[in-house]
Amino acid sequence: MYKNYLKRLFDFTVALFGLLLLSPLFILVTIGLFFATQGKPFFFQTRPGKNEKLFRIVKFKTMNEKKDSEGNLLSDAERLTTIGRFVRKTSLDEIPQLLNVLKGDMSLIGPRPLLVQYLPLYNAVQKKRHDVRPGITGWAQVNGRNAISWEQKFAYDVWYVEHCSLLLDLKILLKTIQKVVQSEGINANQGVTMEPFRGNSNLLVFGAGGHAKVVVDCIEVEGKHSIKAVLDDAEVSQFIGGYDVDLRNKNSDYVSFDAIVAIGNPLHREGLVQQLKTNFIMTIHPSAVVSNHAELGVGCQVFATAVINAGAKIGNHCIVNTGAIVEHDCELEDYVHVAPNATLGGNVKVGAKTHIGIGASIKQNVVIGKSVIVGAGAVVLDDLPDNCTAVGVPAKIIKFH
Incomplete structure (x- = not known):
């Protein structure tokens, strides 16, 4: 009931009230960034929303467009303006997205809308993050934001999709305010912004014979997946137990990994595929x-x-x-x-x-x-x-x- 009907009413009401309450701050930040970014205080970009439908997200622009002698943009750290650093640290750059919430493109709470080019890189489980409207903040943001890996983020996102409720949204909203005050998790461990998502690094290759060597070589040359481990198929049951304990996010109901079975014998390949029952890549x-x-x-x-x-x-x-x-x-x-x-x-x-x-x-x-x-x-x-x-x-x- 809440997820399908009341959540939208909750979003619209809170976004409208928030925009009215924050309007003086909105105006001040806009003026400050207008001068810091050569008259371009807003950042617009196409992002995928619910059911991967594209929309234009709006944020405050925290970086200028300075380039080097060869015409290439400088690094994020070099382009981040003084006022932009403050706006980002206090998460004020997210305020304009209240307009996206009013339009219905976004929700207050949900998985963050990421880049369009990431869409083909998600595995079957990760794609579920698009079953709901993207949010200004979310379960991943209050559990680490940019300080956690992409895989951890997606696990939190999918967990939220399956456990969405009014109480959970209120909990995330309160934790978001706490995180903003404490300025936690704003930047990734390396650099000013999170490293781009380049595909999943949890690909497991099952099989350790000659055929597996050819499969590994093919995957590396193709460059679409990053191999986490190559495993002898005789140790599958032992490995799955270890994976469940050591690698599964504690807040996720999934044991999520991509796999490919690198065994030439058709009967052995079939037996292992039926045992794994996971997301297989080609x-x-x-x-x-x-x-x-x-x-x-x-x-x-x-x-x-x-x-x-x-x-x-x-x-x-x-x-x-x-x-x-x-x-x-x-x-x-x-x-x-x-x-x-x-x-x-x-x-x-x-x-x-x-x-x-x-x-x-x-x-x-x-x-x-x-x-x-x-x-x-x-x-x-x-x-x-x-x-x-x-x-x-x-x-x-x-x-x-």
């Missing part, structure tokens, strides 16, 4: 060619110089290994492994947990069943049933398993 090597009209499932791994053409549909946790080619309109079910330099002709269908060996070739329109092993260098000209092993040129079934 990795695509920059030298791979993946059509914009191809579909890839979660947890997929596409390695160097591999090609996936238009219309291809790749299931979850599939591997398209180095130099492999998956032609147009192919369909691969979950946990398929296409080994290095293997080629699948157009419109090939491959069942779940099938392994296509190194350098194997599959003729167009062929249908391969589930849990099939196609030997290295084999040339498959005819359909293959489930649970068989086929080798040779042309490929022949040598056994069922």
